[in-house]
Amino acid sequence: MEGFNLEEDKLKEECGVFGIYSNEIDEEISHLTYYGLYALQHRGQESCGISVKNGEEIKCHKDIGLVSDVFSKENLQDLKGNISIGHVRYSTAGGAGRVNAQPLVSTFKLGSISIAHNGNLVNADVVRELLEETGCIFQTSVDTEVIINLIARSYKKGVERSIVDALKFVKGSYAMLLMAENKLIGARDPNGIRPLCLGRMGEKYILSSESCALDSIGAEFIRDVEPGEIVIIDEEGVRTIKFAEKTGCATCSFEYIYFARPDSVIDGVNVYESRIKAGEILYKESPVEADVVIGVPDSGVPAAIGYSKASGIPYAMGIIKNKYIGRTFISPTQEMRERDVSVKLNVLKVNVEGKRVIIIDDSIVRGTTSKRLVNILRKAGAKEVHFRVSSPPVKFPCYFGIDTPYRNELIGAFSSLEDVRERIGADTLEYLSINGLLKSLGKDKGYCLGCFSGEYPVSTPSEDFR
Ligand SMILES: O=P(O)(O)OC[C@H]1O[C@H](OP(=O)(O)OP(=O)(O)O)[C@H](O)[C@@H]1O
Ligand SMILES: NC(=O)CC[C@H](N)C(=O)O
Ligand code: SF4
Ligand SMILES: [Mg+2]
Incomplete structure (x- = not known):
């Protein structure tokens, strides 16, 4: 190849x-x-x-x-x-x-x-x-x-x-x-x-x-x-x-995690429900004591609702998203992505100040969003910040149409969980397991998991590291 x-x-x-x-x-x-x-x-x-x-x-x-x-x-x-x-x-x-x-x-x-x-x-x-x-x-x-x-x-x-x-x-x-x-x-x-x-x-x-x-x-x-x-x-x-x-x-599992709209049903699986389930399973796999669960809008919100439901910890709006700005994960340069994220997301201080906060996002790709959010939550007075991710660590690039970049741009590719936690500045960090992801989709096969496992449904070009 x-x-x-x-x-x-x-x-x-x-x-x-x-x-x-x-x-x-x-x-x-x-x-x-x-x-x-x-x-x-x-x-x-x-x-x-x-x-x-x-x-x-x-x-x-x-x-x-x-x-x-x-x-x-x-x-x-x-x-x-x-x-x-x-x-x-x-x-x-x-x-x-x-x-x-x-x-x-x-x-x-x-x-x-x-x-x-x-x-x-x-x-x-x-x-x-x-x-x-x-x-x-x-x-x-x-x-x-x-x-x-x-x-x-x-x-x-x-x-x-x-x-x-x-x-x-x-x-x-x-x-x-x-x-x-x-x-x-x-x-x-x-x-x-x-x-x-x-x-x-x-x-x-x-x-x-x-x-x-x-x-x-x-x-x-x-x-x-x-x-x-x-x-x-x-x-x-x-x-x-x-x-x-x-x-x-081998339907792309990332469609359910992030890409598709929550009001779509793909191959018999309701995207919104799969995100709620991912949040519930995430709680079962990685519980933590806290005062409030918040979700990163847009695509992290259903998993946060699921986590809150399963844990009994109240859900609140903690991050407000500017409605007039597009997706940052798909912005072409890192500089643009960082700028977009600052304009895009802000903390609702009243819901997080003095509280132990569990923040849930659907994915961490480059780490731009999570790092900034932890930082602004602390500035807004959050006592503890526990980051939970409703998908497994993205470790490999995608060759099938989603912009998950080369491995050295992926924060989860070569770093341990502890390293990533330190880099984003959270008190604790946990991801959903691959098994947990499959459970949220209701079947143990039939999905591409390439960017999590490195195993792709079609042979891919050999990787060129930068
Ligand atoms: O680790 P990063 O490189 O920052 O990428 C991960 C973030 O990018 C996506 O959000 P995005 O802002 O693109 O769209 P959304 O509003 O639909 O969640 C995803 O939902 C994460 O929040
Ligand atoms: N990647 C897409 O889904 C768009 C189709 C095609 N690969 C293009 O470059 O336009
Ligand atoms: S590697 Fe597979 S699961 Fe990951 S984004 Fe690409 S198609 Fe989706
Ligand atoms: Mg997002």
């Missing part, structure tokens, strides 16, 4: 996809996609786009920025058709430019095609090099573009077979939407690492990264797309192709 360098790391992001199929040209379709993307904004905030198919023509509007910035009434009205796909994108430092915004649109022998992808293809560079050697031209530096080229080069008849053919060559994670011919097509990688679900709204079918986006437009949830499944939606209805022989399901 090839070495892996930092430049390539810049392509590993998390994104959200949302698509609609209607039998008829529908005025509403781009607006509904816009609302769907709005509900998925937490999955990526760098760029976004919508493409709409009207017969042979595909119109696309995409740009750098949030959904609310990129789209206006006018440009949505201009996107008329019967199929749409939309994308919200996040990247680390590089590759975030307009040119790499999705959906990608191309023309090939079967007509026009558009693709939107959440995930990361671990062999994209190798496949790209091979394609380039045989004369393929690439317009972007996104891994996703290799799929379009593989589809275009396939000798198989029709777009469905070409997609099956193309997917044989790529490895990694993908929840992806395509539109070609008169079809909306969704594909989920053989391990189902990234989520994708199917919904319905009257006669329209919808594919979405998360079920919360179905709720946001008043659609009903039908089911999750299965690992290794391609869903084809056209005038005949919904069909399915299983393109991969049975491989173990």
Whole structure:
């Protein structure tokens, strides 16, 4: 396997996809996609786009920025058709430019095609090099573009077979939407690492990264797309192709811990409930005497409620989050992350002053958030600060689309529990165990735990230490 360098790391992001199929040209379709993307904004905030198919023509509007910035009434009205796909994108430092915004649109022998992808293809560079050697031209530096080229080069008849053919060559994670011919097509990688679900709204079918986006437009949830499944939606209805022989399901456990919205249900597991359970189990594993339990908003709050419920120690709001600021864990530089955290979180002094405080967050990645929070809690007069984390220590990078960085940036990678405790300045520090995490998800297998255990569902590029 090839070495892996930092430049390539810049392509590993998390994104959200949302698509609609209607039998008829529908005025509403781009607006509904816009609302769907709005509900998925937490999955990526760098760029976004919508493409709409009207017969042979595909119109696309995409740009750098949030959904609310990129789209206006006018440009949505201009996107008329019967199929749409939309994308919200996040990247680390590089590759975030307009040119790499999705959906990608191309023309090939079967007509026009558009693709939107959440995930990361671990062999994209190798496949790209091979394609380039045989004369393929690439317009972007996104891994996703290799799929379009593989589809275009396939000798198989029709777009469905070409997609099956193309997917044989790529490895990694993908929840992806395509539109070609008169079809909306969704594909989920053989391990189902990234989520994708199917919904319905009257006669329209919808594919979405998360079920919360179905709720946001008043659609009903039908089911999750299965690992290794391609869903084809056209005038005949919904069909399915299983393109991969049975491989173990390995849904990303970090989706439940942090990434997904709490009002989503992924592969039958309610994200909010799994966070509450993680908090309850965390108490059973690591109890401590204290006066109050507080949660780090947003994603640490349900686990704090669970910890409080299990321990009987009252829950209070101890940290206030500025509503108008995005996620810091996914900010591109450490300097930006530190600045964001200070603007973002403040202590509610009245609830912590003179008290022994248990503070719960869903994860510690670089340690930026936890260190600052312990510091401001002490400044606000907390007598003791006990940090509890509702996931195991993040020790390894993710190769499948979440920005857990290289190991020397991960505070938990090489340090002992005691070292981390000292660095963040807490009186005590405990994490949820891997077993506890699995218990909170209700099954002892079926999840990727790569960033905690270093064991990944797909072979990964060899690590390059900085
Ligand atoms: O150890 P760190 O590198 O600071 O990263 C961990 C923090 O980042 C995430 O929060 P984030 O602020 O991104 O989003 P949230 O508001 O949804 O919790 C996560 O929930 C932790 O709080
Ligand atoms: N990482 C994501 O989920 C986005 C898809 C793709 N890897 C991109 O770079 O745009
Ligand atoms: S390595 Fe971690 S973040 Fe990446 S897919 Fe696996 S569980 Fe999710
Ligand atoms: Mg957080």
